[in-house]
Amino acid sequence: MIDKKGILFVLSGPSGVGKGTVRKALFEKETDLQYSISITTRKPRNGETHGVDYFFHEKDEVENMIEHGELLEWAEYVGNYYGTPRRYVEQTLAEGKDVFLEIEVQGALQVKENFPEGVFIFLFPPSLDELKNRIVNRGTETEDLVRNRLLAAKEEIEMMEAYDYVVVNDEIDQAVKRIQAIVQSEHCKRERIAEEYKKALESDES
Numbered sequence: 001m002i003d004k005k006g007i008l009f010v011l012s013g014p015s016g017v018g019k020g021t022v023r024k025a026l027f028e029k030e031t032d033l034q035y036s037i038s039i040t041t042r043k044p045r046n047g048e049t050h051g052v053d054y055f056f057h058e059k060d061e062v063e064n065m066i067e068h069g070e071l072l073e074w075a076e077y078v079g080n081y082y083g084t085p086r087r088y089v090e091q092t093l094a095e096g097k098d099v100f101l102e103i104e105v106q107g108a109l110q111v112k113e114n115f116p117e118g119v120f121i122f123l124f125p126p127s128l129d130e131l132k133n134r135i136v137n138r139g140t141e142t143e144d145l146v147r148n149r150l151l152a153a154k155e156e157i158e159m160m161e162a163y164d165y166v167v168v169n170d171e172i173d174q175a176v177k178r179i180q181a182i183v184q185s186e187h188c189k190r191e192r193i194a195e196e197y198k199k200a201l202e203s204d205e206s
């Protein structure tokens with residue numbers, strides 16, 4: 001019997017490209033996706049809430065989670081830990097629901113090793129100048145952190161080929177529509193595979 005697990009979608013890309021913005025706009029439309037809230041040691045920004053934007057933890061707590069295998073993937077990114085709680089993802093997929101991760105590139109590549117059947121989407125900026133403008137204009141990072149995030153961005157963009165899809169985030173609405181099309185098409189693909197599998201089983205029995 002083919003399993004009815006949910007699909008794991010992973011949205012990734014350089015800092016400031018608009019992952020959070022696009023994900024929030026997508027979730028206003030796609031109510032069937034389940035967002036996996038990450039853990040981080042970064043301090044909350046103004047307006048961020050524990051359990052909504054992130055689970056905010058101390059460094060030793062996260063190191064304990066890593067040691068006990070509680071994270072599906074984790075990365076040290078520009079001085080802080082970020083990670084995906086394993087149990088939530090595995091349980092939700094097993095219930096047949098789709099899970100959506102919004103994570104940086106090192107983490108996405110770790111997920112790809114463990115879940116090669118996942119769908120990996122790279123969000124791409126219209127240009128590097130625009131990427132810099134977005135990080136700077138967001139106003140959440142010091143000058144040093146902006147520089148570090150841009151340095152990381154250049155390395156991250158080189159990993160783009162490892163992804164299944166590249167979506168340009170020029171206009172938020174357009175980027176959301178492109179991701180919705182990917183979600184739909186992946187569902188159709190899996191339904192077709194399940195159908196072919198069923199037919200193959202039936203012809204085997206006859």
Ligand SMILES: Nc1ncnc2c1ncn2[C@@H]1O[C@H](COP(=O)(O)OP(=O)(O)OP(=O)(O)O)[C@@H](O)[C@H]1O
Binds near residue numbers: 015022135137138170
């Ligand atoms: N298509 C877009 N056009 C113009 N501005 C955008 C667009 N998408 C996002 N932005 C703006 O760019 C800034 C960065 O967006 P956002 O915080 O969503 O990026 P991110 O990729 O999640 O960043 P990080 O990885 O650092 O968390 C925000 O100020 C956001 O409003």
Ligand SMILES: Nc1nc2c(ncn2[C@@H]2O[C@H](COP(=O)(O)O)[C@@H](O)[C@H]2O)c(=O)[nH]1
Binds near residue numbers: 014077082083103104
């Ligand atoms: N590897 C992981 N990366 C994550 C996770 N959650 C968020 N992120 C990414 O970290 C950077 C920085 O985020 P910020 O909120 O400090 O701007 C960004 O690229 C996020 O997408 C995670 O669980 N694992």
